[in-house]
Amino acid sequence: MTETITIKRLFSLNRDEVSRFLGCIYEHSPWVSEALLKTTDPNSINTVTELAAAMKAIVDESTTEQKMTLLCAHPDLCEKVAKMKELTKESQEEQSRAGLQSLEGDELEKFNSLNSNYRAKFNFPFILAVRNATKFTVMSALEGRLPNPPEREIAGALEQVHKIAWMRLLTKVESNDPVGFLTCHVLDTANGCPAAKMRIHLTRISPPASAGLIGEYITNIDGRLEGGPALKGKDFMVGTYEWKFFAGDYFASKGTFISGTPFLDEIPIRFGIDNPDDHYHVPLLVSPWSFSTYRGS
Amino acid sequence: MTETITIKRLFSLNRDEVSRFLGCIYEHSPWVSEALLKTTDPNSINTVTELAAAMKAIVDESTTEQKMTLLCAHPDLCEKVAKMKELTKESQEEQSRAGLQSLEGDELEKFNSLNSNYRAKFNFPFILAVRNATKFTVMSALEGRLPNPPEREIAGALEQVHKIAWMRLLTKVESNDPVGFLTCHVLDTANGCPAAKMRIHLTRISPPASAGLIGEYITNIDGRLEGGPALKGKDFMVGTYEWKFFAGDYFASKGTFISGTPFLDEIPIRFGIDNPDDHYHVPLLVSPWSFSTYRGS
């Protein structure tokens, strides 16, 4: 991953440099960053979230024609191989992860057919903003969205465009003072109490360069991690993570009458962190026979 | 794992052989299998579940003295190393997996102290029936159960004894016609409908000799696996399993407005199967921001 600069540092550059820096956030549409510089006070922006929102607002308030032009500025997935060189650098990187190159034979034919039907129906190329998308993701999204009524798909495609912008921003800038952090909580729904003294491991799955076991914890009497957030500051990076909850050991301490091979023992919970400015609360509600989790706050 | 024989085959043996075969199911207590042969019609028993229930009933109906003797017949975890040779073969195997041998220093001292406090308080040794228990499991159970009032711990310890009997039975006999099977169902709680066309993988985690990817599935229009159970017959073996649900791809097909690195993408659900005679229904309820599972039927 390339170096990022803080928002403060970004806006200390001269206008042309900022414009160049942000010009490629929206595909082939430098007008977005130019409008940003005209209408927005840089001092009001301190986080990537705020910068993304400001740029999104400019697109939201643009004309229908501008929006359609923006959609159409995106590369066609099918023409990818042939027209590699015309793609902006950012799009190349994202598409190379898509696993589309592995499509062959009937699959490839189906993909080409869906892709051209999509463009014929909506008059703009199919756009998908998922990091590390596989061919399954692309095919699934294409098949699922093709039957949409046009007005719904326009709205949806623009949301994909904003997501791509978000992902690009994250590779270039960072909040002046990132405040995001990760917390946990374990509730025992069989006994109606916090699950105290449960062991938990946290592992980073991706990005690969930073993958590995991050920490080992034991819940306190309130079912939370002693010592505050599991991740904050520089460690709280965009990526994929996995809790492992040692629920079997916990229920053994309760003398729960469970089977020899417990239905639930080590419980992995895999989740993604996408916003370094947010609080991610990822709890576990667990009985010996059921569990659930959710994005909390 | 050693060969098992069917219940039918077991009861075709002569009474002495059956007695020898089942004599070690309850620790040093051949009287249980002897009573079974006297009171129960072998033809009424077709499954491991029924055999276990019949043997349990004999213990349940025995006197308080017999129960205390049975509890006391179990080996003391602390004396394990020193008295290895006196253990029944089954107990040796179970305890060698317990990871207790890795206890050292303060941990070992704490364990010895808890263990002797347990025996002093309850007048029977600490008994724990969890396959592959680690030192964490044992310590957790010991610490958690020590404060119990005696009458509750007697009931709990007997349940552990029945679980050990169950685990031993499973290594020796099999149902005449095993009927257990594994099914799945995926509900999309954000859209209130079955999650159709979701990819799912099923992997066996243990026993190690049979570990590996078992199958790849795509949910049908009702959110279920086409073609019936994911596991049945010989493949439906006691062990640990993991579904992997490709939820991110599914929600991409819905055009869900999610972040670039989705909160939920590939969702692993790890679970144990302990009874080859049972139906295990292990479903997923999922939105882009939450999921839950449970042992269904």
Next chain:
Amino acid sequence: MTETITIKRLFSLNRDEVSRFLGCIYEHSPWVSEALLKTTDPNSINTVTELAAAMKAIVDESTTEQKMTLLCAHPDLCEKVAKMKELTKESQEEQSRAGLQSLEGDELEKFNSLNSNYRAKFNFPFILAVRNATKFTVMSALEGRLPNPPEREIAGALEQVHKIAWMRLLTKVESNDPVGFLTCHVLDTANGCPAAKMRIHLTRISPPASAGLIGEYITNIDGRLEGGPALKGKDFMVGTYEWKFFAGDYFASKGTFISGTPFLDEIPIRFGIDNPDDHYHVPLLVSPWSFSTYRGS
């Protein structure tokens, strides 16, 4: 509620009568039903669901101009009182339930202001399709949707229009052979088994004319209602319902160690049925300290 006629009976009428009958389903837009009659084989339509889908498809495939005209054909909520007479009969009925007439003073002023901001921003009136909407519902929807980007709100407003069409259809036609039904299932997540012998009551809350206790049930060994669906045929009517689960009694039978005033005792689950052609599965997952429900299938 007025009499409905079956789809079969509807399409046995002559073309003009059908057109008149369906002409008011989409507000001031008889062209939808006229196009339906031209393009669709009446014999392919047997359910209200299919009829609604066929009419929706015609709107979906119409031009952007036609869609905007359709949106603009809807009455302005603010002009409601003054222009009552110009409303189509159906809209009058729906809006009289909205409780907007109770808005006064600051609330009324806020509503008028939001409503005109909405029209100014999007160039079509605010449309909301909720039966029995209160002033809270209307204000909540208006405040929540006003900040949307235009392309998203156009898609959303059209969905509201289709919902209104659906609600109007339901008051006029019925499926030839309605197949919807209501089922239940209770899982005990503390013990990992179906909750057998749990008492359940089912009550209809609305429509008021049919309100009252519908049935009393006891779950069977699989946690389901003996004798099949709780509702089907004529009894399976659009409206609001409530299960009452006697979970406290159930857990008392398990000897669960709960407090004197149980955290969960009688559990009401209120839900709406909106489609007489659908299967509604409304289960309960319950432990003494937690429960959940969902729209199943």
Next chain:
Amino acid sequence: MTETITIKRLFSLNRDEVSRFLGCIYEHSPWVSEALLKTTDPNSINTVTELAAAMKAIVDESTTEQKMTLLCAHPDLCEKVAKMKELTKESQEEQSRAGLQSLEGDELEKFNSLNSNYRAKFNFPFILAVRNATKFTVMSALEGRLPNPPEREIAGALEQVHKIAWMRLLTKVESNDPVGFLTCHVLDTANGCPAAKMRIHLTRISPPASAGLIGEYITNIDGRLEGGPALKGKDFMVGTYEWKFFAGDYFASKGTFISGTPFLDEIPIRFGIDNPDDHYHVPLLVSPWSFSTYRGS
């Protein structure tokens, strides 16, 4: 309900008075309160929870004979009508609410038969600690517990005895400084965020004398109630409560595409508060198609 006195006031009485006051907490077993006074420093006890725990510890540490005597000191449900006068005052009150008097004919016969089988099997009377138990509760508990092995039922019956003691204590004493309170939190699992601006009502269902609407709330930006706990101090009384969440209005503000009669609209969540010293956190996790709640902390 009779006046309660604080624990501080209780222990300011002379030893005989205290003994008389607490003598009837455990049925016909004044030895419990006498032992308490001998072994426990009154200054270490400030809450009903601590007082109950101290009395329970005395029973836990008593001999098996004492425990069996305590169990046998409880009145037989069958002999209730005939021997009303011999019951302690507390038992009378509890049993009069049980609805057992309404048993007739076959039901009564079945009850009598189960009740005498229970006593014959376990050698102590059937004991049930549920406030306002109906005949269904009693029958359900009796049928469910009769098949238990004796050692499990002894443990279970003692837990019922401790619950009865707890319920009696609550009618007589109060914590010096009650710290219990009720909080709420609403998470939107369809959008992965706190549910802001959701209206909530809180109603007390029982005790009847204090029943009625308690408060109306709107969630803040974090999905919580502005201004802290919904209940604390004197208002946080043992009883049954019901939240009503206006989820339909909330999802209307999100422009959620739901049906005309939403599957979920007004969501009632009924729950009991049993401990005036505890924090009850009763949250709602909700999508347009599913919800769950649990006893949090």
